[in-house]
Amino acid sequence: MEEKKETKQENKEKAEQNKSLYDKYYKLLLILPAVALLFSIVYLYQFNQQNGDIILKDVSLTGGTTITVFDKNVEVNKLGADLKKDFPDLNIRKLSDIMTGTQLGFIFETKEDAQKTKTSLENYLGYNLTEENSSIEFSGASLSAGFYQQLRFAILLAFCFMAIVVFVIFRTFVPSFAVILSAFSDIIMSVVVVDILGISISSAGVIAFLMLIGYSVDTDILLTTRVLKKKEGSINERLWSSFKTGITMTLTSIAAVGVSLIIIYNLSETLRQIFTILLIGLGFDMFNTWITNVVLIKWYAESKHGGKEQ
Amino acid sequence: MKLTWRIWLLIILLLLSILAIKPSFQTGVIVKSVEKNSTFFEDGLKSGEIIKKINDMAITNKGDYAKAISEIFSGNETKRIDIITAKNKYTAFISEPPKITVEDVPKTKLQTGLDLRGGARALVQPEGNITDEELNNLIDISRNRFNVYGLSDIQIKAVRDLSGNKFMLVEVAGATPSDLKELISKQGKFEAKVGNVSVFKGEKNDIADVCKTDATCAGITACNQIQGGYACSFRFSIYLTEDAAKKHADVTRNLTLDESGKYLSEKLYLFVDDIQVDELFIGADLKGQVTTQVAIQGSGTGKTQQEAISDAKANMNKLQTILITGSLPYKLNIVKLDTISPLLGNEFTYLILIAGIISMGVVAIIIFARYRRIKASLALLFTSFSEILIILGIAALIRWNLDLPSIAGILATIGTGVDQQIVILDEATTRETLSLKERMKRALFVVVGAYFTAFASLIPLYWAVAGLFKGFALTTLIGITIGVFVTRPAFSDMIKSIEGE
Numbered sequence: 145m146e147e148k149k150e151t152k153q154e155n156k157e158k159a160e161q162n163k164s165l166y167d168k169y170y171k172l173l174l175i176l177p178a179v180a181l182l183f184s185i186v187y188l189y190q191f192n193q194q195n196g197d198i199i200l201k202d203v204s205l206t207g208g209t210t211i212t213v214f215d216k217n218v219e220v221n222k223l224g225a226d227l228k229k230d231f232p233d234l235n236i237r238k239l240s241d242i243m244t245g246t247q248l249g250f251i252f253e254t255k256e257d258a259q260k261t262k263t264s265l266e267n268y269l270g271y272n273l274t275e276e277n278s279s280i281e282f283s284g285a286s287l288s289a290g291f292y293q294q295l296r297f298a299i300l301l302a303f304c305f306m307a308i309v310v311f312v313i314f315r316t317f318v319p320s321f322a323v324i325l326s327a328f329s330d331i332i333m334s335v336v337v338v339d340i341l342g343i344s345i346s347s348a349g350v351i352a353f354l355m356l357i358g359y360s361v362d363t364d365i366l367l368t369t370r371v372l373k374k375k376e377g378s379i380n381e382r383l384w385s386s387f388k389t390g391i392t393m394t395l396t397s398i399a400a401v402g403v404s405l406i407i408i409y410n411l412s413e414t415l416r417q418i419f420t421i422l423l424i425g426l427g428f429d430m431f432n433t434w435i436t437n438v439v440l441i442k443w444y445a446e447s448k449h450g451g452k453e454q
Numbered sequence: 455m456k457l458t459w460r461i462w463l464l465i466i467l468l469l470l471s472i473l474a475i476k477p478s479f480q481t482g483v484i485v486k487s488v489e490k491n492s493t494f495f496e497d498g499l500k501s502g503e504i505i506k507k508i509n510d511m512a513i514t515n516k517g518d519y520a521k522a523i524s525e526i527f528s529g530n531e532t533k534r535i536d537i538i539t540a541k542n543k544y545t546a547f548i549s550e551p552p553k554i555t556v557e558d559v560p561k562t563k564l565q566t567g568l569d570l571r572g573g574a575r576a577l578v579q580p581e582g583n584i585t586d587e588e589l590n591n592l593i594d595i596s597r598n599r600f601n602v603y604g605l606s607d608i609q610i611k612a613v614r615d616l617s618g619n620k621f622m623l624v625e626v627a628g629a630t631p632s633d634l635k636e637l638i639s640k641q642g643k644f645e646a647k648v649g650n651v652s653v654f655k656g657e658k659n660d661i662a663d664v665c666k667t668d669a670t671c672a673g674i675t676a677c678n679q680i681q682g683g684y685a686c687s688f689r690f691s692i693y694l695t696e697d698a699a700k701k702h703a704d705v706t707r708n709l710t711l712d713e714s715g716k717y718l719s720e721k722l723y724l725f726v727d728d729i730q731v732d733e734l735f736i737g738a739d740l741k742g743q744v745t746t747q748v749a750i751q752g753s754g755t756g757k758t759q760q761e762a763i764s765d766a767k768a769n770m771n772k773l774q775t776i777l778i779t780g781s782l783p784y785k786l787n788i789v790k791l792d793t794i795s796p797l798l799g800n801e802f803t804y805l806i807l808i809a810g811i812i813s814m815g816v817v818a819i820i821i822f823a824r825y826r827r828i829k830a831s832l833a834l835l836f837t838s839f840s841e842i843l844i845i846l847g848i849a850a851l852i853r854w855n856l857d858l859p860s861i862a863g864i865l866a867t868i869g870t871g872v873d874q875q876i877v878i879l880d881e882a883t884t885r886e887t888l889s890l891k892e893r894m895k896r897a898l899f900v901v902v903g904a905y906f907t908a909f910a911s912l913i914p915l916y917w918a919v920a921g922l923f924k925g926f927a928l929t930t931l932i933g934i935t936i937g938v939f940v941t942r943p944a945f946s947d948m949i950k951s952i953e954g955e
Contacts, residue, residue: 362874365903369896375888408806415862
């Protein structure tokens with residue numbers, strides 16, 4: 145019995161000596177996500193002060209008109225410059241074929257009402273806009289404002305529901321908190337990048353943030369389950385195994401979303417925005433899962449086992 | 455491979471889904487609507503029939519149909535037209551194109567949404583607070599209006615949003631009627647005044663009948679050349695109830711004659727939604743008379759005479775429709791109106807398909823590169839494809855319109871689905887002392903955990919934004935549910951069996 149205890153003691157010392165740099169200083173890694181999150185929150189606060197909201201909204205959330213005209217010949221840049229004085233807020237974009245790169249038409253966005261926009265465009269182009277050559281989408285301002293409020297509420301509610309489910313699954317505070325924190329960070333950091341890129345979010349874009357909740361908790365749940373429920377291997381080994389699995393998961397998602405984004409890029413505004421936001425979010429998911437969540441769960445698992453590696 | 459009951463369940467669902475999607479190789483055009491009281495309507499041609507031939511010209515698609523019709527009706531003379539459908543033959547002698555709308559025969563039972571196949575969508579909000587009953591009433595009147603106007607391929611339903619706002623959602627697939635906006639939003643409050651005195655209103659207790667298609671009491675009366683084109687006038691009769699006619703008599707009894715002596719000193723003014731649409735002289739012989747028949751006139755303009763006639767006919771139809779269906783007790787606001795061109799629809803569908811196939815290919819390559827197991831990687835691909843098919847099968851079964859948000863939902867489902875299959879594959883391939891069964895159990899714990907978080911986060915979206923993202927929420931919910939109960943368990947059995955070998 146004595147002898148056994150001694151060997152154990154020796155082993156422990158050995159392990160202490162062998163402790164890698166990572167094991168000694170991993171907690172310091174938390175500085176990275178903490179700084180990033182702090183920066184994001186400050187940035188969004190500033191952004192909110194300047195723009196009245198934490199995102200830029202497109203006409204589907206502010207109200208206004210989007211007209212898509214299928215005209216292969218019109219000079220889009222010139223059209224934008226010429227109509228700028230009538231529509232100071234106008235946003236114009238070319239539509240083109242992914243395979244050949246030829247122009248298919250353009251998208252014209254403004255906060256003005258549909259009739260005025262349609263008439264101006266018709267006068268400029270010299271022909272009538274019909275369903276044969278164009279699509280017209282109009283949303284009233286108060287409806288759009290209402291939609292935006294509801295979508296924000298839906299995201300908040302979705303996030304709370306997700307948090308509740310995570311707590312029910314793991315039933316312990318720190319691991320659940322770690323999962324929720326990294327999902328939260330994913331979203332906040334993605335919003336910052338979207339703002340920096342100057343993307344105006346549409347209602348579909350808001351949905352993309354909601355999809356991010358689903359995507360980001362997947363890897364976190366995997367990680368937490370492996371570390372807490374797996375019996376074999378050291379904590380580091382379990383972390384490494386879940387890292388390999390999780391990275392494969394995220395990489396396949398990034399590849400699939402990336403490919404879809406390239407193909408759909410110039411054709412569908414809705415899908416383009418959804419895929420762009422997902423891509424940004426998936427990038428942050430790697431950062432937050434494999435730094436924030438890993439450090440927190442390792443810290444928790446080690447302190448739970450009295451600093452011993454099991 | 456051992457076929458467990460879970461794998462059987464997947465195969466059966468897969469077959470049922472293919473059955474529900476029901477790929478069809480039939481050619482022709484399908485009749486979407488036949489205008490009431492038209493020749494072919496009376497002959498018994500019904501929507502849903504598939505036109506195969508017109509006057510010996512084979513019809514395989516919409517283009518053929520348009521070509522055949524324009525060839526037959528190039529002039530103004532009366533022509534014989536034989537429409538041969540899959541079931542029957544209909545013959546008519548008419549001078550203008552038949553009043554039917556057609557679509558290509560759908561290749562599958564899947565229905566695409568407005569943003570893919572084109573059409574119009576209007577979200578209409580009544581002013582002020584209305585009760586559920588009033589909302590349903592509004593929908594009935596609107597539906598009736600569309601029917602009377604001659605549009606049948608229209609969906610109207612009540613929608614509510616998270617804030618308790620009530621809307622009427624109108625969706626028209628395919629071609630958009632140019633006057634959709636007016637048809638929907640016109641309150642249709644009709645009033646006739648003699649001088650300042652209201653004689654009758656467009657309500658059921660004032661108007662007994664409206665002449666709509668009978669050429670003896672409704673039609674184009676004259677066309678004149680005007681500056682920049684033509685103007686045509688129309689006239690149709692309305693029949694007043696006894697009460698309204700008496701009131702008309704009372705009001706006109708005290709009027710004097712005008713200078714010419716042919717007409718009364720006051721005119722009859724017609725208003726729709728408080729805007730004067732016409733003023734008519736009242737013949738001297740009508741003074742104090744109880745007349746139940748009143749002629750309503752109006753006009754239409756166009757660059758050519760044909761255009762002016764069509765415009766006048768459309769205006770007449772609108773006015774008749776409003777008078778027949780009665781007015782709405784409240785003002786309506788069109789808060790959202792989208793008219794989507796069908797032009798890019800096919801290209802969209804094609805590119806989305808390409809994107810899906812290439813994405814799956816890339817995923818397969820990554821999976822194979824990571825695990826070097828060809829059978830397991832193929833099983834993963836098979837499972838993901840089955841998942842797409844089953845979601846589409848359910849969509850076809852519940853007649854769900856697949857719009858862009860729904861497609862994004864399917865992509866999201868496949869994405870998370872692949873992720874979870876990786877978890878299963880990974881657990882199966884790690885060398886551990888724990889039994890394969892135990893490891894599968896642990897993998898399914900992760901899968902079920904992820905399922906419930908995703909499920910919970912999607913629920914609020916179902917009701918938000920007047921249901922415009924219901925498609926996304928629904929497809930994703932169906933997808934992840936199928937995933938957790940059918941495809942993931944089947945996949946884990948496949949892996950168990952493959953790894954067991």
